[in-house]
Amino acid sequence: MVRSQGVAYLFLGPWLLGAIGLTVAPMVVSLYLSFTDYDLFNSPRWVGFDNYAKLFGDDPRYLHSVGVTLRYVAWSVPLKLVLALAVALLLNSLRGKGQAFFRSAFYAPSLLGASVGLALAWRAIFDTWVDTPDHALLTIVLLSAWQFGAPMVIFLAGLQQIPRDLVDAAAVDGAGWWRRLWSVTLPMLSPVLFFNLMLETIHAFQAFTQAFVVSGGRGGPADSTLFYTLYLYERGFTEFRMGYASAMAWVLLVAIAVITAVLFRTSRYWVFYGDER
Amino acid sequence: MRRAGVVVLCLAGLALVSYPIAWLISASLTPVEDLVAHLRSLFPGRITADGYRGALEGAGGESFWTFLGNSTIVASGAVIGNVVSCSLAAYAFARLRFRLNGPLFAFALLTIMMPAHVTLIPQYVVFQHLEMIDTFVPLILPKLLATDAFFVFLMVQFMRGIPRELDEAARIDGCGPVRNYRYVVLPLSRPAMVTTAIFTFIWTWNDFFAQLIYLSSTENYTIPMGLRLFIDQTSSSSYGSMFAMSVLSLVPIGLFFLAFQRFLVAGVATTGLKG
Numbered sequence: 001m002v003r004s005q006g007v008a009y010l011f012l013g014p015w016l017l018g019a020i021g022l023t024v025a026p027m028v029v030s031l032y033l034s035f036t037d038y039d040l041f042n043s044p045r046w047v048g049f050d051n052y053a054k055l056f057g058d059d060p061r062y063l064h065s066v067g068v069t070l071r072y073v074a075w076s077v078p079l080k081l082v083l084a085l086a087v088a089l090l091l092n093s094l095r096g097k098g099q100a101f102f103r104s105a106f107y108a109p110s111l112l113g114a115s116v117g118l119a120l121a122w123r124a125i126f127d128t129w130v131d132t133p134d135h136a137l138l139t140i141v142l143l144s145a146w147q148f149g150a151p152m153v154i155f156l157a158g159l160q161q162i163p164r165d166l167v168d169a170a171a172v173d174g175a176g177w178w179r180r181l182w183s184v185t186l187p188m189l190s191p192v193l194f195f196n197l198m199l200e201t202i203h204a205f206q207a208f209t210q211a212f213v214v215s216g217g218r219g220g221p222a223d224s225t226l227f228y229t230l231y232l233y234e235r236g237f238t239e240f241r242m243g244y245a246s247a248m249a250w251v252l253l254v255a256i257a258v259i260t261a262v263l264f265r266t267s268r269y270w271v272f273y274g275d276e277r
Numbered sequence: 278m279r280r281a282g283v284v285v286l287c288l289a290g291l292a293l294v295s296y297p298i299a300w301l302i303s304a305s306l307t308p309v310e311d312l313v314a315h316l317r318s319l320f321p322g323r324i325t326a327d328g329y330r331g332a333l334e335g336a337g338g339e340s341f342w343t344f345l346g347n348s349t350i351v352a353s354g355a356v357i358g359n360v361v362s363c364s365l366a367a368y369a370f371a372r373l374r375f376r377l378n379g380p381l382f383a384f385a386l387l388t389i390m391m392p393a394h395v396t397l398i399p400q401y402v403v404f405q406h407l408e409m410i411d412t413f414v415p416l417i418l419p420k421l422l423a424t425d426a427f428f429v430f431l432m433v434q435f436m437r438g439i440p441r442e443l444d445e446a447a448r449i450d451g452c453g454p455v456r457n458y459r460y461v462v463l464p465l466s467r468p469a470m471v472t473t474a475i476f477t478f479i480w481t482w483n484d485f486f487a488q489l490i491y492l493s494s495t496e497n498y499t500i501p502m503g504l505r506l507f508i509d510q511t512s513s514s515s516y517g518s519m520f521a522m523s524v525l526s527l528v529p530i531g532l533f534f535l536a537f538q539r540f541l542v543a544g545v546a547t548t549g550l551k552g
Contacts, residue, residue: 005375005376007373007453007454008369008373008374008377008378008454008457009366011366011368011369011373011454011458012364012365012366012369012370012381012422013365014361014365014366014422014423015360015362015366015369015422015423015429016366017422018362018419018422018423018424019381019384019385019388020395021422022419022422022424023374023388023391023402023424025399026395026396026397026398026399026400026403027395027396027399029399029402030395030396030397030398030399033398033399040402040405044503052406058415085323087290090283090286090290091287092285093279093280093283094280094283094284094287098287102291102546103286103542104534104538104542105291105294105321106290106291106294107538107541107542107545108534109294109297109298109447111479111483111530111534112298112527112530114480114483115482115483115523115526115527115530116483116500116501116504116505116523116526117301117500117501117504117523117524117526117527118297118301118523118527119300119524120504120508120519120520120523121297121298121300121301121304121520122297123524124316124516124520125297125300125316126302127316132546140394146294147296150545153542153545153546154545154546156546157481157546157547195496202390202392205392206392206393206394207485208485208486209305209485209486212485212489213485213505213508216508216509217505217509224330229394229486232394233486233489233490236397236398237401237490242398242402245398246395248394249392249394249395249397249398250395252392252394252395253391253392253394253395256390256391260390274526
């Protein structure tokens with residue numbers, strides 16, 4: 001390592017400026033704003049815990065948006081991961097050029113699916129579903145599942161780390177395909193599964209663009225796709241209730257932190273790291 | 278024999294996965310009357326370039342070229358910002374010894390997981406006071422300040438793999454940290470820089486949330502915002518232009534994908550970048 005205190009901060013300059021000016025300070029300010037009434041034009045008025053109390057006690061649409069988001073996370077994340085794992089297992093049995101081709105091809109939707117253009121196509125393809133409250137959310141879940149490529153690539157990289165002789169030894173001992181998958185491959189893959197689960201869960205909570213486009217920007221029909229972020233956008237940037245929206249943002253941050261912590265806690269029961277035993 | 282079965286299965290899966298893209302291309306070339314009549318069929322018969330003519334005319338009084346130009350400015354600014362600022366920070370974290378290295382890097386990793394919404398509103402308020410709403414500054418400035426900590430992490434991982442002996446050799450030859458960064462570490466980190474540049478481009482090109490919040494006049498709209506103008510329209514007469522513009526919006530991503538797929542897939546496999 002090169003020893004150099006002063007020069008290090010020179011290199012870190014832009015990042016430090018951003019970390020303080022665009023992350024830490026705004027976080028502190030948004031925490032403050034979450035205890036105020038603020039409309040961007042008049043100065044913030046302190047209201048104590050009113051915003052938080054209203055969120056949980058007096059805003060059915062907010063609680064509804066929480067429900068929609070939880071339902072979306074609960075459906076889209078497992079569906080996407082199961083699909084990603086299945087395709088990764090399939091591709092892992094191919095070698096060389098064939099594997100490389102299919103890996104790239106299945107990855108492509110992960111890049112396209114985040115765009116407005118593709119979401120517009122999705123809305124048209126599923127036009128009858130998009131208009132019914134019972135199915136609109138499912139449309140967005142499917143759009144998310146369609147982008148299984150990124151976790152698939154990560155699974156495939158994980159599968160290739162599993163020593164072949166381990167799987168072969170199980171086969172010699174008479175373990176069938178399912179048994180090898182359940183008792184050898186999945187435990188060995190569990191750290192990667194955990195990583196993918198965390199990443200996809202955190203992202204799913206913040207989903208916005210697809211819901212915005214598919215629902216025509218309003219979370220409809222009948223609020224059936226009113227995602228958390230969509231409602232936050234509506235409150236903060238169309239009604240300019242910035243204090244209220246800040247409280248929503250902080251609840252989201254805390255919720256994501258809690259869920260991450262819970263996932264970490266449970267991981268010790270099902271994630272297998274090679275060095276323990 | 279078993280291999281052939283797997284390939285057939287993969288091809289079938291690929292056909293299914295490609296359907297939305299094929300449908301979009303087909304819809305962009307289909308006359309509006311046919312599109313409305315056969316919404317779900319691929320290439321119902323007649324083909325027209327009317328959609329593309331309409332798409333190039335644009336929406337909301339601005340031509341497609343305006344949107345394309347704006348998207349290009351925002352994406353280029355973001356790419357340059359991220360590559361420069363993230364590589365500077367990554368060099369400090371990966372190769373320099375200073376007291377707060379550990380804690381600051383841990384903080385950087387933490388910000389990767391943080392939802393952007395907690396910083397969004399104060400940032401908006403500040404940009405509003407600086408009268409920078411409806412400019413590209415709020416979209417590019419954060420990249421110049423390395424707020425995409427993801428890429429700092431990616432580059433740190435890469436730079437840690439470059440042999441330390443090179444630093445020593447450079448030091449003996451009289452290179453300070455600045456020249457060591459410029460002439461030793463930076464050239465050797467090219468794969469990480471390319472990965473950062475491609476992902477930044479694609480994400481910025483696709484980005485909608487920040488542009489929706491910060492851009493308000495049509496002349497400053499980027500392509501996703503231009504497409505947004507179609508969302509509110511319920512009439513099917515503009516379907517052709519809408520889908521043609523959607524296709525045009527995806528062309529750069531398709532080209533980047535074809536040109537750099539190896540970097541993209543390797544980037545995802547090693548760092549878990551989300552696509």
